Amino acid sequence: MYEEKQYYVYILTNKNNNVLYTGMTNDLERRVWEHKEKLNKGFTSRYNCAKLVYYEIFNTAYDAIDREKQIKAGSRKKKLDIVNSVNPKWKDLYLDGEILALE
Numbered sequence: 001m002y003e004e005k006q007y008y009v010y011i012l013t014n015k016n017n018n019v020l021y022t023g024m025t026n027d028l029e030r031r032v033w034e035h036k037e038k039l040n041k042g043f044t045s046r047y048n049c050a051k052l053v054y055y056e057i058f059n060t061a062y063d064a065i066d067r068e069k070q071i072k073a074g075s076r077k078k079k080l081d082i083v084n085s086v087n088p089k090w091k092d093l094y095l096d097g098e099i100l101a102l103e
Helices: 028-037 061-073 076-086
Strands: 007-013 020-025 051-058
Touching (some): 007 028, 020 061, 020 076, 051 076
Antiparallel strands (some): 007 051
């Protein structure tokens, strides 16, 4: 049976919500776990970005990459507006290994 793949664009922040990181993956639960465990050295481990505050789902990698580029090219205010539009309390959407639904 053919299973349709999904792709995700996501925004992480740190505990003080003052650093933003935008990424793309085909396995959001695994990728956020990797960020939380600091398995990949780089921006997110250096700035302690492991709090998932936003994500979008896409059916193709191309669409996800385009959206990731669009978000990254936007201003900080636009990124804040994106998160605030669906997660105004900036709660962590990754809980006990599972991704919570956006409101």
